[in-house]
Amino acid sequence: MNEGLLKILDAQDWDDVIIKLTAYVVQYCKWKKYYLPKGLEAEDIALSAIEKIYTGERSWDMEKEPDLQNHLQSVTNSIIINEIRSGAAGEKRIEIIPEDYHAVSNSVEEELYCKQLDREIATSMRGDPMVCLVYKALKDGLPPREIAEEYSVDILQIRLAQKRLRRLAERVIDQLSKVNYHE
Template sequence: MTEEVPDPEVIKRLNAQDWEDLYEDLVAYATIRVQELSWERGPGAPPEGREPEDFAEEAIKSLYTGRRTWNYEQYPNVKSVLSGIIDSLVSNLVESAEHRRSTDVEPSDLETFYEDISSEKPDGEVRAEDIEERMRQAVADDPELEFVFEAMLEGHDPESIEELIEAEDRQQVYQLRRKVRRRIRKAPSVPEK
């Protein structure tokens, strides 16, 4: 396995951020995401003793280390990118063995998205990178679906996706989102390398 190498331009752009305000926003976002779900350990208590700060810090670290990439030309808003990474991290934890024992989960749109493609894993341990790779492969042949998928992953709601793709109406966005989900459900269970 090759070691990830961060893009020097990404590091430069990250270093230029106002981290005090951005970090607070990311922790607030992670707090909301964690509170949207019911966890076996109680409201707002995700498995493994994770806190909202942990999700924010892991998202930031993943960009700095190159473990996650940032296409800053296509997605210049680093807050949206980091929010999408937080969504991914929370969704990954939703699939943990501890959480799967929970009976009162109320998944949001993105969690059901992840559940559809990772339910075949018998141990419930799913790496976010594996999930994302599988999802990317499912839509890679269609640039419009790929763009909608990326927007969904970054946490964009249908209204903002409608603006991003300059859709004729919201119904077009809903149709594209459904098509993305269908593709992902039919994707092979193991990402091709």
């Protein structure tokens, strides 16, 4: 790797890049309905993509693709596809609804409503990677302080993303109640 490229990479705000890239992986897998190999998280894919850029395993041609984030997204796509093709993908799926949700569901109607609510929230939060990460982490049972520690983000940013998520969820619930009421 040449020195100029190394300096550009070293100057990146990697905390921000990792958050955005991890959120991208979550959304990409959800959209494509891809399964990650057991034990592999979206953040692992993001970090692997960054490592491949640094080691030169995946080169970044700044003239063809001046936006590093776009290039890293392309690398994560390749990593995910390669994992699926290798047959390693399987049991663990990136989903917003946890697999054990059925244990707390009281009725089929309630379960369907919750899944619809989850899909609508996931669709509505596109474009806000911090809200995507907070949503996934909260669904995984992490409290805000642990989310901040896990992703090396200031707790204030996590709290603000939580507020945006709450407002977004309230809007979605309101919209769904109007649709269901009028049906």
